[in-house]
Amino acid sequence: MIARILPFALLLIASLAPAQELRNLPPAPQDFAWQWPLTVAPQEDLVQVELTPEVYARLWRDDVADLVVFNGHDEAVPTAPLDAVLARADLARAPTAPVEVPMFRIPVSGARTASERLRLVVARRTDGHLERLDANLDMGGDVVTESASEILLDLSAMPGRTRGLTVEFSPGTEGLVARVDVLGSRDLSAWTRLATAQALVALNDNGLRLERRRIEFSDTALPYVRLVRTDAPQPLPVVAVQALRSRTPDPVARATASIELTGHTEARLPGFLYQANGPLPVERILVTLAERNAAASVIIESRPRSDLPWRERARGAVFHLSGRGGAVESSPFDIEPVRDRQWRVRTDPVQLKTPTLTLSWRPDRFAFLTQGEGPFRLAAGSARSERGSFPLNAVLLEARSARGADWMPTQARLGRGAELGGGAALAPRPDASGSPTPWQWLLWALLLLGAFSVVSMVLKLLRQSGA
Known part of the structure; x- marks a missing residue:
């Protein structure tokens, strides 16, 4: 009896095998909706490419798994997110908490009489850390301590780079709308301007505390920073300053991209809805009120798609001031990176006009091997296929051991995008x-x-x- 059944069982197994093989097929170009040509420098083996908003807009999956690099023979080459490669190779550093830095007050430099001399004494240790700073005014025999109108910060003890500062106001500070310039120096002699007209705000609007305590500038490794108040001669009511460390290791530090979203009023609830164009790794949110001289408490929520519940991402006070000193906005909210496409803002009190939502992110970078012959192209957007897993961390470690500890893959350039598989790639494979x-x-x-x-x-x- 078994001999009679065995041929039929083998026939059934043979019929099921092709379906399983189809589900595990390697990526093919026609399985992806769009493509972009890649310009790769000659003789490069390990290369990286940075995603643009156009690429994000074509991605189908929220985990960015439907992104593959193909060679000239339409073969998928080993590709992996660069951040994951660095993490597996123990080369990535997680963002650290803000660090309080030594703060010294110095007099503002300005016009003085011929008999007046500013005496500034700076004591530095052999490691470069500031130990003491004394400033006074010599008026022909009488020495007078001048009002400390500038702040000098010592960042020399911090390894890596700094991307901004957070100040702590003196207790009871109110009615403050100040502007400061930020200057950096390597030797306390020559100074480079890092940022201008940064706003510091401390207001009380009928019990709603409005503050802007963050100062932002491009990543810098300069060990000394000065804060110079430009709107008034009074000293800044600041009792402490914290430095914000850069989020990424120096070899892959990259600029932040942003997009402004115009939303619409929610149908049933007093909120505003926004749609992101793709799975952007959002890590900073800015809510800009439409009305001038307005303030409100906000709750910001997001979700991947409409059939999932909203999740709160940030809450706090936002404001939009427009006075003689120029417009002043509240600081953005920093959040853990999230790739949600749908966003909602709820305000109290309810705003009559829709606020603008600005999403900021650091673009993903992918590393890939130039396996096979070119030309190479990036393909994205698929409901049928996804990228495989490759141990590029081992490749990077070997490359660094041979080419230097700071070596990183060179950057490939994206060309103009074109349709590849089109809408058919966004539907599951029938078989x-x-x-x-x-x-x-x-x-x-x-x-x-x-x-x-x-x-x-x-x-x-x-x-x-x-x-």
Whole structure:
């Protein structure tokens, strides 16, 4: 009996194998909706490419797994997110908490009489750290301590780079709308301007505390920073300053990209809805009120798609001031990176005009091997295929051991995008869905018919033996 059933069982297994193979097929160009040519420098083996907003807009999956690099023979080459490669190679550093830095007050430099001399004494240790700073005014025999109108910060003890500062106001500070310039120096002699007209705000609007305590500038490794108030001669009411460390290691430090979203009023609830164009790794949110001289408490939420619940990402006070000193906005909210496409802002009190939502992110970078012949191209957007997993961290470590500890893959340049598989790539492959095909239904029917025949013969034999 087993000998009769075995051929049918083998036939069924053979019919199911092609479906399983189709579900595990390697990526093919036609499985992706869009493509972009890649310009790679000659003789490069390990290369990186940075995603643009156009690429994000074509991605189908929120985890960015539907992004592959193909060579000239339409073969998928080993590709992996660069941040993940660095993390597996123990080369990435997680963002650290703000660090309080030594702060010294110095007099503002300005016009003085011929008999007045500013005496500034700076004591530095052999490691470059500031130990003491004394400033006074010599008026022909009388020494007078001048009002400390500038702030000098010592960042020399901080390794890596600094991307901004957060100040702590003196207790009870109110009615402050100040502007400061930020200057940096390597030797306390020559100074470079890092930022201008940065706003510091401390207001009380009918019990709603409005503050802007963050000062932002491009990443810098300069060990000394000065804060110079430019709107008034009074000193800044600051009692402490914290430095914000850069989020990424120096070799892959990259500029932040931003996009402004115009939302619409939610149908049933007093909120505003916004749609991001792709799975952007958002890590900073800015809410800009439409009305001038306005303030409100906000709750910012997001979700990947409409059938999932909202999740709160940030809350706090926002404001938009427009006075003689120029417009002043509240600081953005820093959040853990999230790739949600739908966003909602709820305000109290409810705003009559829709606020603007600005999303900021650091573009993803992908490392890939130039395996095979070019030209190479980046493909994205697929519901049928996804990128495989490759140990590029081992490749990077070997490359660094041979080329230097600071070596990083060179940058490939993206060309103009073009449609590849189009809308068909955004639909699941019919023959890989797991549902039986007509051919498989026929084989199932034959197998059942064979099994029924075997059972009939067994029953017939049993009746004959009983007789």
